[in-house]
Amino acid sequence: MKKIDLNGVWKISQPEKRITAYASVPGGVYESLLENKIIEDPFYGKNEAEVQWVHECDWIYERNFTINEKDLESGDISLIFHGLDTFTEICLNSNLLGESSDMHLAYEFTCKNDKICLLKPGENTVSVRFKSPTAEVKNRLKSIGFEQVDESLKQPYAIFGVESIRKSYYSFGWDWGPKLPEMGIWRKVELVIGDTVAIKNLKIDTEIVFKSGNTDRKPEASSAGLRFEFDAATNGIGLGYTTYELFVKKDSKVICEKNGKLESENVVEIVMENPCLWWTHDFGKPEMYEVEINVCSSGKRVYIHSEKFGVRKIELVRDTDKWGETFYFRLNGVPVFAKGANWIPSDSFIPRGRKNKLTEKVLKDAIKANMNMIRVWGGGIYEDDEFYDFCDENGLLVWQDFAFACKPTPDFDFLIENIKKEAEYNVKRLRNHPSLAVWIGNNEMEEGWVYWGFEEYVPQFKATYTDIFENILPDIISKFDGKRPYWPSSPSSGGDFENPRSPDKGDSHYWMVWHAMYPFKSYREFDSRFMSEFGFESFPSIKTLKMFCPDEQLYMDSDIMESHQKNPAGNGKILDYMKQRFSIPESFEKQVIISQITQAEAMEYGVEHWRRNRNEYHCMGSLYWQLNDCWPVASWSSIDYYGRWKALHYYAARFYSPIFVSGEEDENGIGIWVTNDTPKDENLTMNCSLYSISGELLKNAYIEITAKHLSSQKFEYLSLGEISPDEAVAFFELLDDHGNCVSKGSKLFTAPKNLKLENPGLKFDIEHLENGVYVINIYSGGISLYVHVDSDFLDLTVEDNFFNMKPMEKVRMAFKTDFNGGEEELKNLIHVNSLWELLN
């Protein structure tokens, strides 16, 4: 097979506005206009509003390419666009080749076969006319008399109507994302020249035989039945004596193989002895294999297809129990407590995010924070292959929503046709990834039908909902995947509009904290089976704010700060919650830090409760909203658009530790719990203590414990006795045999603003270890709360941050930096502060 790559430089134009510029493909119109300095950066200041005209226009992409006579004669030729965003007409040498109307689909157009030939030897021109997506939406809505929509249905942060087309919903604006509906060739484009035969639709299934039955102690496999189904596509000529050779390889070594005659549909079954299983990174190694299928004709290899896969069994366990129904994942027989967060597209301009490697960076940070599952949220996209490859190779499970969120799908026939094609295409594209754990119909649409009033204003679309999410998608999953579970909506109790908010069945989104302004203690009253969403906002780092906001607007309710806050009244909510816990310093920079601490504490409050609640599978998952941002904004994320960790991400690394110590305080004292999510019992030493805020040790306990596998247990209760909750701080840690810390934490009994803080006498120094690796030593004289290391000039990600320190405690952490200089010089660039310094 020969491919001519048509990525690279194209020309874009907008004739009415007389704009012509160069665009890189894959890419988009906004991105190109920005690169060509035709528009100002939409992420800066209030520029977003200034660039709305771009999506209201049509744009033309065009480029020339050459093809030689030999290639032209060698067989069928097609043009494949792996992603067009969204409405296009494609012409080849001024002949209409076809159209596109779904961003989530690849399009293949025949340029030459035995009947037609639209190519010529030498230079050819391909052009793609992108129609304005917002104009298209208006037309569609008009066609059903829907352009006069009740104002209450229009969200202030979104352009109305994206649900009437198949384009990522967030691009029309979301409560954390700008209105920047990009257009463009967003995935690669190539000309594929004449294979006589090609392998298509490979489907890999594995059936494991476990060694000692299906126990929860990380079983090994004695064998695995591998089943490869694939089609041989030909250009009309019969297969004759074409054969295949199929090799299963591990680390490039052939483990097993099979040969045979190639048919148009093939099934090859192999039994592999002692397979290495695919595990999430917290349970073991994510072992991967590769299958290579060679097609041979007259003794010559004419085609090679290879793909990676893993041997693993994933189940969504839904057993009836005393609360209702369990909802948890079992990986190779081991129940998994899912720890992670919700993923949104990495950039408003996805190809740019890809070029900047944002996906890889954020997913690496997810692993650093001990996450084992990522939810690809439905308002974005079906991610690039590289996303799932990373998750395969690094042992992260993926919860995949179909690309629908929060809005009722209209009953247009053409929409349904697109949805069917899109679902089939993406299921086939992604089904061989071992990381992919579950398919979910949509985000919060069943919820919308039951609680948000969809029923009232678009009753005519209800049957369409049932059709798509309870018939079409599950049918496509069973036909083209066949192994993975499907769940109709998130949250849901199983579908049919039955109590999607039930905490006793299915997954839950809990938004009373934040949206309804409940205190975060109410997380403890919500005992869900699986928390797939809950969240709390904060501001990104001041360095990030300064990248879009001039100094004179750096305050919470300035015009620019408000334009980078999409949740109505969001900044006010951040402040309200902060005030409930903290005295508010004057400096905005310090307020930003306190907003992050408030967010981190809120999330910790929920997660530790749900992790303590894992026994009998009462709760088996916590995916907070949200992991990342697609632009610089005040939002629920734990990592901002520029990759900077908020306090929450450091907290997450602690509260998602596989073996985790946590404190459950009440007005009389504190229970110390250990949650062990691993399949192994652990003998550990637990050290817990109560200090007065002035630094006096009030109580201390050392206990030898066995943290039983896959369970949670309260080992100690330290009562406050006569001590006032306003005067005490609890510290707790777990140590292994060698005295290494496995998990540690600290808890207050009151809002920090009620504490009489004393200057803790924080000090630090820096040591240079080797090239770019430094060590920071931090010393605390008294009690230091929320100790954090940062620099105004350098981007530092340290091992741990935003933690409490006991009197006389030392913390030693290594970190990497690009800084090239002496220890003293570096020290001058870094600051270590605690709550005391923030308030004094």
Ligand code: BMA
């Ligand atoms: C959730 C998500 C998003 C939204 C977030 C914050 O429910 O599914 O729709 O951005 O809430 O409001």
